Amino acid sequence: MTSFVRKDVASNTAAEARREADEPHSPVVRFGAGAPLRLDAGVELNHLQIGYQTYGEPNAAGTNAVLVCHALTGDQHAASLNPVTGKPGWWETMVGPGKPIDTERFFVICANVLGGCMGTTGPASTDPMTGRPYGLDMPLVTIRDMVNAQAMLLDHLGIEKLLCVAGGSMGGMQVLQWAASYPERLFAAMPIATGARHSAQNIAFHEVGRQAVMADPDWRGGRYLAEGVTPHRGLAVARMAAHITYMSDQSLHNKFGRRLQNREMPTFGFDADFQVESYLRHQGESFVQRFDPNSYLYVTRAMDYFDLAADYGGVLANAFRGSKTRFCVASFTSDWLFPTEDSRAIVHALNASGASVSFTEIESDKGHDAFLLEEPQLFAIARGFLDSAARAVGLPAGRGA
Amino acid sequence: MSIALRQPVLDESAVRDQGGRVDLVVVAEMVAPGSRVLDVGSGDGALLELLATTRNCDARGIELSREGVNAGVARGLAIIQGDADVDLAHYPDDAFDYVILSQTLQATRRPRWVMEQMLRIGRRAVVSFPNFGHWRSRLDLLVNGRMPVTDNMPIAWYETPNIHFCTIRDFVALVELLDARIEKAVALDSSGHRVRVNMPWWVWNLLGEQAVFLLTRKA
Numbered sequence: 001m002t003s004f005v006r007k008d009v010a011s012n013t014a015a016e017a018r019r020e021a022d023e024p025h026s027p028v029v030r031f032g033a034g035a036p037l038r039l040d041a042g043v044e045l046n047h048l049q050i051g052y053q054t055y056g057e058p059n060a061a062g063t064n065a066v067l068v069c070h071a072l073t074g075d076q077h078a079a080s081l082n083p084v085t086g087k088p089g090w091w092e093t094m095v096g097p098g099k100p101i102d103t104e105r106f107f108v109i110c111a112n113v114l115g116g117c118m119g120t121t122g123p124a125s126t127d128p129m130t131g132r133p134y135g136l137d138m139p140l141v142t143i144r145d146m147v148n149a150q151a152m153l154l155d156h157l158g159i160e161k162l163l164c165v166a167g168g169s170m171g172g173m174q175v176l177q178w179a180a181s182y183p184e185r186l187f188a189a190m191p192i193a194t195g196a197r198h199s200a201q202n203i204a205f206h207e208v209g210r211q212a213v214m215a216d217p218d219w220r221g222g223r224y225l226a227e228g229v230t231p232h233r234g235l236a237v238a239r240m241a242a243h244i245t246y247m248s249d250q251s252l253h254n255k256f257g258r259r260l261q262n263r264e265m266p267t268f269g270f271d272a273d274f275q276v277e278s279y280l281r282h283q284g285e286s287f288v289q290r291f292d293p294n295s296y297l298y299v300t301r302a303m304d305y306f307d308l309a310a311d312y313g314g315v316l317a318n319a320f321r322g323s324k325t326r327f328c329v330a331s332f333t334s335d336w337l338f339p340t341e342d343s344r345a346i347v348h349a350l351n352a353s354g355a356s357v358s359f360t361e362i363e364s365d366k367g368h369d370a371f372l373l374e375e376p377q378l379f380a381i382a383r384g385f386l387d388s389a390a391r392a393v394g395l396p397a398g399r400g401a
Numbered sequence: 402m403s404i405a406l407r408q409p410v411l412d413e414s415a416v417r418d419q420g421g422r423v424d425l426v427v428v429a430e431m432v433a434p435g436s437r438v439l440d441v442g443s444g445d446g447a448l449l450e451l452l453a454t455t456r457n458c459d460a461r462g463i464e465l466s467r468e469g470v471n472a473g474v475a476r477g478l479a480i481i482q483g484d485a486d487v488d489l490a491h492y493p494d495d496a497f498d499y500v501i502l503s504q505t506l507q508a509t510r511r512p513r514w515v516m517e518q519m520l521r522i523g524r525r526a527v528v529s530f531p532n533f534g535h536w537r538s539r540l541d542l543l544v545n546g547r548m549p550v551t552d553n554m555p556i557a558w559y560e561t562p563n564i565h566f567c568t569i570r571d572f573v574a575l576v577e578l579l580d581a582r583i584e585k586a587v588a589l590d591s592s593g594h595r596v597r598v599n600m601p602w603w604v605w606n607l608l609g610e611q612a613v614f615l616l617t618r619k620a
Contacts, residue, residue: 326479347481348491356461358474359481363467380475388477 013289014230017084017117021133021292022126024051024112024119025083026076029156037114037149040142040305047128050153051119052076052111055095056103058159063393065159066101066386067150068110069167069174071372072242072299073291075118078110079103084118084290093374094166100382101166105390105398109157113174114149115141115298123294124225135294136222143170143306147177151185163389166190166382168371169338170299173306176346179327180308180319188389190328190382193335193371195342196316196349197307202337205245206300209238213293222294235293236284243283248334248367252276309349316349326356328385330371330378333361337368358385411455413593423593424529424611425451428503431527431585431615432456436498439463439523441485441515442505446473449480463488486510489518497523504611506530506572507563513575520581520618529613532588534568534606552591553610569606576616585615 028051031037036044053076058065068078068091079095081088095101095108112120115138123138154162162185165178172194179189198206213219216234220227244252256276260266263273272278312318327350331343340361350357362377364370371378387398411430417423425448432438434456440448443462446469452458462480464470473480481488485502486509500523502515507530509515519526531553532538541549548558556563567575569588576583588596588609596608605612 328474329481344483347483348488351481351488351491351496352493354493354496356459356479357481358470358479359483360470360474361467361482362471377471381471384475384477391477 013084014232017290017292018124018225020051020084020119021117021122021124022119024076026051026053026112026119028052028119029153031152031156035152037145037152039139039145041139041145043139045121045139048114048121048149048152049119049125050111050114050121050149051116052109052153053078053080054110054157055079055108056106058107059395061394062158062160063163064106064390064395065154065162066106066108067154067162067165067178068095068101068108069150069165069171069178070110070113071167071169071171072303073239073287073296074171075116076110076112076120077118079108082290085286090372093372094379094382100379100386101164102386102398105395106163106386107159109154109159111150111153113170113299113302114146115295115302117292117295120149122292123222123298124292133225135225138294138298140305141298141302143173143177143302144181144311146302147174147181150174150178151182154185161185161187163393163395164188164190164386166192167194168192169194169368170303172338173303173308176308176319177306179323179325180312183320183323183325186325187393188326188328188385190330190385191343191346192330192378193332193338193343193368194346195338196309196319196346198303198305199342202245203304205242205337206304208241209300210297212237212241213297216293219293222297224293230288231293232288235288235291235296236281238296239287239291240280240284243280245337246367246369248336248365250334250365251367251369254365255279316345317352320350320353320355323353323355326389327358328381329357329359330381331361332364332366332368332370332375334365335368335370411451417593422447423589424613425503427587427589427595427613428501428527428529429456431613432458432499432501434458437496438499438501439492439497440501440503441489441519442502442508443469443473443478443480445469446476446478446480448501448503449473449478450476453478485515489515489522492518492522494521495524499523499525499527501527503527503529504531507566509565512565512567513579516575516579516581520579520616524617525584526581526616527613528572528616529611530567530572531563532569532606532609532612533566534570535591535610536607537591537610539607551610569609569612570602572612572614573602576614580619581616582619583614584617585613587613589613 079089172191175191213234216231218229219231261278309316331340452460500519538549
């Protein structure tokens with residue numbers, strides 16, 4: 001087997017994924033030309049649409065809304081079956097009935113990010129003005145643009161204030177941006193495994209991923225959708241490289257070691273002899289079936305551009321000046337993509353601005369992906385933090401209390 | 402310690418009778434209700450909880466041990482994992498009404514720097530520490546020629562995190578060096594009773610097993 005993308009399966013799921021960009025299997029709000037989103041790139045985006053999911057019920061006082069922000073390749077299906085992959089939601093460990101973000105107590109909202117490909121306007125969406133996919137005609141978007149779009153969604157849903165905004169990785173960047181842009185709308189914020197800016201190393205990894213996509217001849221200068229092809233090889237390589245950064249040396253070793261894949265001896269060739277190779281190829285394969293390659297370029301770029309302090313005179317503390325929001329920051333010991341120092345920099349800025357903040361570094365060998373996995377310490381902290389916030393705004397006690 | 406937690410009011414004798422941490426009650430009594438408080442070395446958050454429930458304080462903590470932080474945050478307390486010897490530098494001047502150092506001074510690498518930072522960050526500082534000048538410590542050294550191991554200082558010298566022990570007299574000398582003023586001082590004997598206020602320093606230094614000081618900047 002030389003090609004590691006099975007086209008028969010890929011085409012079906014990919015077609016499904018393609019449909020999600022315009023007509024998602026989730027609620028969707030479409031803003032007309034009269035309600036443009038002003039982008040950091042200096043242009044207005046008309047006909048913005050946002051695909052989102054909600055879980056639980058809003059209370060009469062409007063005090064129980066929790067916004068969950070997804071990471072680079074996540075989507076609005078945080079705690080519900082993913083319509084493309086058929087797999088459980090990406091944060092079902094954290095969000096659900098009786099879970100730390102308890103959908104029996106809280107009204108949870110999760111929206112696909114601007115630039116995404118699951119129902120919110122992005123390069124795979126059809127431009128209503130031309131009837132063709134935006135492709136690279138879509139203006140570049142930033143984390144702040146994503147957050148402003150989410151604010152429009154909340155306005156549309158009639159949600160004035162959020163009990164909490166929570167998210168990991170790029171989701172955590174959105175949490176920080178929320179805290180800076182809309183402090184009066186936030187009671188609490190939980191940025192996990194994230195940073196207030198993307199590091200040079202992280203930008204470098206993203207650039208490798210983007211170059212892999214753009215080096216694929218089927219990328220066609222970004223016009224692959226119009227030409228009926230997909231740069232799936234390039235995107236798969238991008239995903240494989242990125243996936244390594246989400247794990248730790250230790251977790252790769254524990255999971256695979258040097259074990260061989262279904263064979264006794266190396267083949268003295270370039271087939272996937274090692275289990276770790278086979279695993280990465282699988283990761284690449286399944287990713288290209290659900291994710292739009294141009295969307296990958298846009299969303300990675302948004303992360304690269306993120307530098308919250310730069311918008312506040314180079315002083316991160318100024319982003320949180322006077323903030324009454326309470327924060328809970330968490331990092332993981334083996335996360336080398338967003339290492340603890342990044343979280344500590346956020347905490348120091350919050351201390352300097354006088355904000356209320358909890359911070360803990362959680363012992364884990366699972367690397368950056370730990371925030372998505374079974375981490376009892378994280379759950380205990382999230383539960384305690386949210387419980388305390390809920391008590392403070394007068395919500396009744398939860399099931400676990 | 403857990404007994405002090407369940408105690409809704411600050412009652413020294415009740416806590417003492419139940420074997421709780423009298424020193425925490427003494428510290429909490431020195432804090433005016435409704436204050437903004439930073440507890441440096443907050444452990445599992447027992448004092449933070451006491452201050453929040455009995456003094457209605459906005460109480461926050463810094464703690465070095467991950468276990469302590471996680472236990473406290475899981476109970477809804479605002480605690481950051483950090484090192485007092487480093488992280489106090491990141492707080493602005495006058496950020497808190499009180500900065501508390503409860504049974505932690507002796508474990509810092511730079512006690513003088515930590516005290517300076519406390520008096521910079523807070524309008525007042527509350528410091529409690531085990532008194533190395535207590536008669537039993539002196540007797541241990543004098544008679545046995547060994548470093549004292551007591552209920553308050555239970556760990557052998559080669560394992561203890563307590564690297565900067567001092568006596569009450571030593572502490573008072575440091576306060577003078579820092580140009581701070583002592584507003585209140587309490588010494589607790591080995592049974593958790595206060596040493597009488599009108600006794601001279603040398604008596605406190607001999608009978609006090611623990612000491613609690615409330616300090617302010619002179620300037």
